[in-house]
Amino acid sequence: MDNRNLLLAFVLSVVLILGWEAGLRYFYPEAAITTQTPAKGKPADGATSAAAPAAAPGAGNLGGDAAVRPVDLKTALGGGNRVVIDTPRVTGSINLVGARIDDIELKDYRETVKKDSGPVHLFTPEGTPHQNFAEFGFVAGGQRQPSNALWQADGAKLTPSTPVTLSRTDANGLTYRVKFAIDADYMITATQSVTNAGAAPTVVQPFALIKRTSVVENAAPSVVHSGPIYSSDAVAAYDVSYACGWSLFSSCHDLTTDGTYSVKGNTDWVGFTDQYWFSALVPGSKNAGVEFRSLSGKLYRADVLYQPVTVGAGQTATQTTRLFAGAKESVLLDRYEDGGIAQFGAAISWGWFWFFEKPILWLLRHLNSLVGNFGFAIILLTVIIRGLMFPVAQKGFASMAAMKAVQPKMKEIQERFKDDKQRQQQEIMKLYKDEKVNPLSGCLPMLIQIPVFFALYKVLVLAIEMRHKPFILWIHDLSAPDPAHILNLFGLLDFTVPAGFLAIGPLAVLLGITMWLTFRLNPSAMDPVQQQMFAIMPWILMFVMAPFAAGLLLYWVTSNLLTVAQQSYLYSKHPQLKAANAAAEKQKAAKG
Template sequence: MDNRNLLLAVVLSGLLILGWDVGMRYFYPDAALSGQASSPTATKSAAAAQGAPAAQAGSAAAGTGSIGTDGAARKVDLKTALSGGNRVAIDTPRLAGSINLVGARIDDIVLKDYRETVKKDSGPVRLFAPEGTPNQYFAEFGFIAGGVRQPSNTLWQADGAKLTPSTPVTLSRTDANGITYRIRFAVDANYMITASQSVTNASANAAIVQPFALIKRTDKTATIDQFASHSGPVGVFGDTLWDPHSYKELAELGSDKGEGKPDWLGFVDQYWLAALIPGDGKGNVSVDDAGFRSLGKDLFRTDLLYSATTIPAGGSLTQETRLFAGAKESETLDRYEESGITRFGLAISWGWFWFFEKPILWLLRHLNSLVGNFGVAIILLTVIIRGLMFPVAQKGFASMAAMKAVQPKMKEIQERFADDKQRQQQEIMKLYKEEKVNPLSGCLPMLIQIPVFFALYKVLVLAIDMRHKPFIGWIHDLSAPDPAHILNLFGMLPYQVPAGFLAIGPLAVLLGITMWLTFRLNPSAMDPVQQQMFAIMPWILMFVMAPFAAGLLLYWVTSNLLTVAQQSYLYSRHPQLKAANAAAAANAKKT
């Protein structure tokens, strides 16, 4: 059996498995994170609903030194939640929203630079929404005093009406014992909000206080966790990336966390991130708890509970926590990492081949800025990479040609020493040495290319730069599946094509045809079963890959066309290989 065909079969099988994983994104499309949210003013714990004292209700049976478990929230719509007053507006070049003075929650964040859909009037992407709605997703900052969590329905006072990069806002409240709690919010021009939590003890006694921060969300609006792009809990603990679980897995475990002190932790989607960064983001802050937990009913929370501090009478305490709430732009994340947040750029699921992927993304961005069309940039990028890898492919073809040239001599040796396998192997190795042929040199160039092309594939999956970018004609969003469907003649027939792999568009058809052409040019397999597999594989992959993002299909079609051109050229340079393939095909038909 031809080694190249066997290796190609293994690679294609891997692509089929990977393709199914990514293709399932069609059944679980990226959440728009739009629309509805809930009223935090109505949020109460179960204990409070049963008439327990306010302090006990805020603790939610947590016990000393625990944030506890939140009670169920009343469901309301976004408009109602945001129209109840008691809010401080947030307005930056890239963020808009508000801080809820009830509970000191940042539960209203939209991203100005990104639209919900490709429609220009669709409005910005909503990342955070108040508690109790289908899209609930928010951050909360507070204190545990004497082992009791302050009630989440506490009303804070603000010293300003709007949080901007130039105007920080401080929330404050004083309890019955004379202890004053403050949270000073500041925001930069991108996606980072800094919360400085401070306590001033004006009482006659010492107080034990623990600042805390949390992010709570539903997974109903989360993107699907896939091989190429993680969606779910994520963080860096002890300088090590921690992202082993999907939401489903975390729900089964109940809770989990990384080893070591937290550098940062939060929740990640394909394009968005919400993360808490304790202190300076270098894992040198003392914490009692930093991890993730399932709250049931599709709700999840990440907790950051600082160690308890005894504040003497007349003393004070200050603890700083940063909140990132925004888009996973690699350049922005890298700048925050350069400013001191440990490995913050790993919020993007680069994986093992990050050293290939980052230069590829850099080149893709520059090509897009040069030509002004992201689809054309993908085509040019594919051409450039295939051009750079051409010498490697040429070497592999030359090795294959040399192997084909010695096939008759190898067959003669195998027949002559059929009963002496050891002597047979010795003579074959002698033949390789005399003819200067390396049987592995045809496979190694292919293995070298795999990481490069996989890196290109991951860049197209991870890059937010491709989101909502048009190509030509009917393709208005390269990050979404091809909207045209062959099965209803592009909408001319009066029925809808079912979602999934039946929704075959022109790009998927081109993918099948071009893949069939590449298989036709490959050396024919002697094994009839293998021949049949190669015959049907292009059409199977056409259906499996139909739900993929149009940008990925465009890349694969371009790559296949370049493969056809490359192989045609190399066959012309090595006619003995083409003749051997033709002879193999003829023999296969006879059998």
């Protein structure tokens, strides 16, 4: 029975990991994150109290962008005309040409696991290989102001205590200003204003955009949404992609094919996400026109275009937009959400099991604070989970012992009613009831582990707290596959082996061995086919699980070792199981 339980648990775990969310999104596209309730706290700056239209207008007035000649990063940042950005967590600069924030480095995160690698460069200027930037400007008289216009700054450095205002005046006497302020984390507030010093009124529309390439250095796993993302009160947040390709998601809007996608309803925020990084515009007015646009050369844009405002002679119009450009730290995103940005925490695609995954992450954080190592935190998490499930395991073993005790009566019933299957099943069920035996209770411990296993997998993939976190010896990143493989002689050869079917590292080998031990301790199956299946299953698991995150394999290996210890203890409490197992092994050896 328990062998079948282990097989069932494995199959269900793989189905959950690889296909659960894909299936849910296909059959229930509305199940993706949506904003159904007003955000807690105050509304975003500049938000109006009037009801917004059911479908906000698109941002088509911004049009497409002309092609730009490629340029390397060092050259792009070395041309001058820049205002330095310096905060406790961010460094970079604002480009005075075009009022663009196109240089953002994250001080707390390295590009690679190597200690001498540079910080993550999230925003880079237009024309660079991984261009990604935000621009703030105006549409005046129906024409978008030139993106190559030179602005003047009233300060040399943007810090949390020193905002900077950019300004320029056009030939019609309109003075445009963009005041940038930044907090101690990753949020920039841009206050755009236009003052009309001319004699005639002018219609003006402030806008903000994020423009980036779809090419990223490290592609996100298939279970993680990477690309356009937004939150509104009308539709799902994850239903737009750079290119849907072979995806079966019925709600997927392919930007490459469709060209544009207009966000309907009141938009909370809009931008782009990668596995760990996130850039988003938070409109200061809910009825802004919000649109995603596909450009040439694998370039994409998220546009926020505000409603036209007539600025009379001597008058000033103001609009505020916030820009988030940083890491997807769940605690920080939730804090911004509590401050009034609806569903901001949904930028991390936790999926349907967020209510289980977040407590797992919370517990891992606290365990890590105690032991100072996320690898040992995962081991402690495993011990805690198995400890909580120990009473359930005891009941499962007691049920198995009871099942062994009634097996002679079951065989008698099977022989007596071998020609009447229906009566046979009725008598067996009556036997279970009379003897107070539940044949399914042995499955419960394994079934309980499935959501834990899936939640830990999502946490390892999504939580930036796990990124580049080492364990011991050769494990330098618990969120990545085991770097030591058979193909590089377990790390002795200095080259990286792509994760795949042959990427068998020490953790995968330990997984196979410990799973084999758990199978050996379980009562043997009498069916020869089942015996052969259980004999090879640990080694199949070894290959299947090898490309998964090292932290996940560490959890499973620890769980297997605890299972061996637990089974040894419970066998001592139920000697009839141990005797039955020994007898089955003896009978199997005799047949062999």
